[in-house]
Amino acid sequence: MSRKIIVGFDGSPASQRALDFAITRAKAQGDGIVIAHILEWSPYSFLTPEELAERHKRRKNELERAEKAILAPMVARVEEQGVPVTTALKYGHIAETLVQIAKTEDAAMIMIGRMGHSGLSSRIFGSVAGTLAQVAPVPVTIVP
Amino acid sequence: MTLRAAQLLFAAIALTIAGTAPTLAQGFEEQFDTYFGHATGWFVNIIFYSFDIGGISIPWIVGWLVIGATIFTIYFGFIQFRMVSHAIALVKGDYSDPNDAGEVSHFQALATALSGTVGLGNIAGVAVAVGIGGPGATFWMIVAGLLGMASKFTECTLGVKYRNEYEDGTVSGGPMYYMTKGFAERGLPGGKFLGIMFAIFCILGSWGGGNMFQSNQAHAQIANVMGSFGIESFPGWITGLIFAVIVFLVIIGGLKSIAQVTEKVVPFMGILYVGTAVVIILMNYDMIGTAFSQIFAGAFTETGIVGGAIGALIQGFRRAAFSNEAGVGSAAIAHSAVRTKEPVTEGFVSLLEPFIDTVVICTMTALVIIITGQLVSDPETGLFVLNEAGDAIKTVDGSSGVELTSAAFSSNFSWFRYLLVIAVVLFAFSTMISWSYYGLKAWTYLFGEGQTKEIIYKLLFCFFAFLGATIQLGSVLDFSDAAIFAMAIPNIIALYCLLPIVRKDMNSYISRLRSGEIKKFV
Numbered sequence: 001m002s003r004k005i006i007v008g009f010d011g012s013p014a015s016q017r018a019l020d021f022a023i024t025r026a027k028a029q030g031d032g033i034v035i036a037h038i039l040e041w042s043p044y045s046f047l048t049p050e051e052l053a054e055r056h057k058r059r060k061n062e063l064e065r066a067e068k069a070i071l072a073p074m075v076a077r078v079e080e081q082g083v084p085v086t087t088a089l090k091y092g093h094i095a096e097t098l099v100q101i102a103k104t105e106d107a108a109m110i111m112i113g114r115m116g117h118s119g120l121s122s123r124i125f126g127s128v129a130g131t132l133a134q135v136a137p138v139p140v141t142i143v144p
Numbered sequence: 145m146t147l148r149a150a151q152l153l154f155a156a157i158a159l160t161i162a163g164t165a166p167t168l169a170q171g172f173e174e175q176f177d178t179y180f181g182h183a184t185g186w187f188v189n190i191i192f193y194s195f196d197i198g199g200i201s202i203p204w205i206v207g208w209l210v211i212g213a214t215i216f217t218i219y220f221g222f223i224q225f226r227m228v229s230h231a232i233a234l235v236k237g238d239y240s241d242p243n244d245a246g247e248v249s250h251f252q253a254l255a256t257a258l259s260g261t262v263g264l265g266n267i268a269g270v271a272v273a274v275g276i277g278g279p280g281a282t283f284w285m286i287v288a289g290l291l292g293m294a295s296k297f298t299e300c301t302l303g304v305k306y307r308n309e310y311e312d313g314t315v316s317g318g319p320m321y322y323m324t325k326g327f328a329e330r331g332l333p334g335g336k337f338l339g340i341m342f343a344i345f346c347i348l349g350s351w352g353g354g355n356m357f358q359s360n361q362a363h364a365q366i367a368n369v370m371g372s373f374g375i376e377s378f379p380g381w382i383t384g385l386i387f388a389v390i391v392f393l394v395i396i397g398g399l400k401s402i403a404q405v406t407e408k409v410v411p412f413m414g415i416l417y418v419g420t421a422v423v424i425i426l427m428n429y430d431m432i433g434t435a436f437s438q439i440f441a442g443a444f445t446e447t448g449i450v451g452g453a454i455g456a457l458i459q460g461f462r463r464a465a466f467s468n469e470a471g472v473g474s475a476a477i478a479h480s481a482v483r484t485k486e487p488v489t490e491g492f493v494s495l496l497e498p499f500i501d502t503v504v505i506c507t508m509t510a511l512v513i514i515i516t517g518q519l520v521s522d523p524e525t526g527l528f529v530l531n532e533a534g535d536a537i538k539t540v541d542g543s544s545g546v547e548l549t550s551a552a553f554s555s556n557f558s559w560f561r562y563l564l565v566i567a568v569v570l571f572a573f574s575t576m577i578s579w580s581y582y583g584l585k586a587w588t589y590l591f592g593e594g595q596t597k598e599i600i601y602k603l604l605f606c607f608f609a610f611l612g613a614t615i616q617l618g619s620v621l622d623f624s625d626a627a628i629f630a631m632a633i634p635n636i637i638a639l640y641c642l643l644p645i646v647r648k649d650m651n652s653y654i655s656r657l658r659s660g661e662i663k664k665f666v
Binding site (some may be wrong): 041060 | 407
């Protein structure tokens with residue numbers, strides 16, 4: 001049975017720690033890692049006509065930048081440790097998209113870093129961790 | 145580049161301020177008005193040439209738009225009624241591939257196109273229609289809105305189908321591209337000629353109706369509110385300068401945040417406007433029945449207005465056409481950026497636009513004016529009473545246009561007049577941003593892409609934004625209105641010529657949808 005750990009990675013120190021934690025776990029249990037980077041996006045946001053015309057170009061640039069600056073160095077780091085690694089780069093609502101990736105990859109668990117939002121802002125906007133805890137189809141580990 | 149552009153703009157503004165200095169201004173303005181009127185009057189007369197039937201004048205361009213919309217409606221078998229639920233499913237994203245997330249969605253294309261059309265037409269134009277044509281005008285406005293959905297469907301499908309996609313991934317689309325490429329595909333002559341004609345009118349329209357007219361009307365509203373605070377004759381050049389600077393920052397300075405804020409606030413204002421209207425209608429629920437019977441009676445029978453039922457029809461058709469721009473071709477530019485493999489899907493989505501703009505928002509304005517009893521009628525005969533000039537229905541406080549809308553809404557909520565000013569200014573601004581883009585696309589179609597060329601267009605755009613609020617020139621405003629409607633001449637000719645292409649795509653799509661080949665992703 002394939003056992004994959006999805007790591008929600010945004011480049012922040014907390015997500016670095018989550019990835020390190022995932023590497024140790026993966027090594028110990030012979031698991032693989034999927035580094036998932038989600039670009040926050042809503043199809044219901046409002047754009048100006050000029051942004052509409054440039055959207056396709058920008059999307060291409062954003063994906064290239066994320067691939068090169070965020071994912072590639074991490075892949076190298078995981079491979080160094082001898083752990084099998086793939087990546088997932090998607091647009092969407094962060095928690096929902098992580099759940100989607102976990103389903104399609106048939107993952108064993110999801111790991112994310114703690115964002116450290118407290119009180120008001122997470123009450124208003126909701127937090128990725130909070131949403132994941134409620135909707136994830138697999139166990140979720142939140143690394144502080 | 146930007147710095148030089150800024151210097152140029154301020155030089156231009158400084159020159160204009162000097163040119164419109166009070167002492168010189170009066171004489172200069174009048175001279176300019178006369179000169180400009182002589183130079184462009186013939187054009188305005190052609191576009192708004194009216195036939196006189198039984199004492200009522202019917203502008204031929206309104207007939208041109210409505211007849212076009214009727215033909216498209218019949219040709220596509222009442223597509224606007226058959227595909228509404230599918231259009232809503234498309235906007236919700238039911239048929240969007242999740243792997244395309246991050247690309248322009250149907251919702252975004254629709255929202256952007258709407259923010260370009262929802263504006264003064266919905267607030268002031270409707271009040272003019274109801275003020276002159278009576279409640280019956282509302283009925284014909286709705287009919288014209290429903291027919292206009294077929295025009296939008298046709299032009300937006302073609303807009304996506306024949307857009308240019310460049311190597312770097314940006315897109316340019318609009319009537320000028322389907323004129324050139326679509327005509328070539330069908331082996332028809334004259335596509336290039338129509339495209340150039342359309343592009344010229346589009347540039348003039350973008351400076352005029354999409355810009356000068358907007359800042360002019362926004363200033364009229366601001367000056368009015370300033371007047372109620374005791375500041376008489378608030379100078380137009382202040383409004384003009386503010387508009388010009390903000391537009392400059394957005395379209396040349398690349399300050400996206402202002403445009404983004406506007407794009408977010410405008411839909412909210414639209415919802416607030418309709419919401420308030422609904423609340424006012426519900427507060428006067430005992431009048432709803434009367435209002436609708438007035439609307440139906442006025443549409444077909446004599447109610448004392450100028451021109452009777454025909455007068456109501458003309459006013460309704462005219463304002464609907466002015467408000468939703470169906471057949472003008474502007475929407476085809478806005479919709480063409482959507483990411484889809486099926487151009488016809490964007491056509492379906494775009495047919496919601498006249499529905500929201502005219503059938504929902506315009507009707508709300510009309511209902512509030514009728515329900516709050518702004519129009520004076522004779523209690524004995526039940527006929528409407530005309531004002532002293534005899535050209536419109538007498539209103540309770542003698543107001544007309546945007547003032548009438550303001551009075552109607554304020555009769556229940558006195559604070560609404562201030563909200564309305566904010567709404568008018570924001571709607572005007574978002575319309576200007578949209579039209580600056582439409583005009584730019586026409587400009588680059590004529591002169592080619594290139595930073596210097598684009599900057600020249602944009603600087604001129606800022607200058608006209610300033611001019612629009614500063615001067616009160618009837619001839620300039622007439623001309624700018626005429627230019628927007630002139631766009632409909634080449635556009636509707638092109639739509640007639642390309643109808644078979646749209647029908648082929650539409651039938652192919654609908655049959656694949658029915659057979660289950662096209663599936664929902666959710």
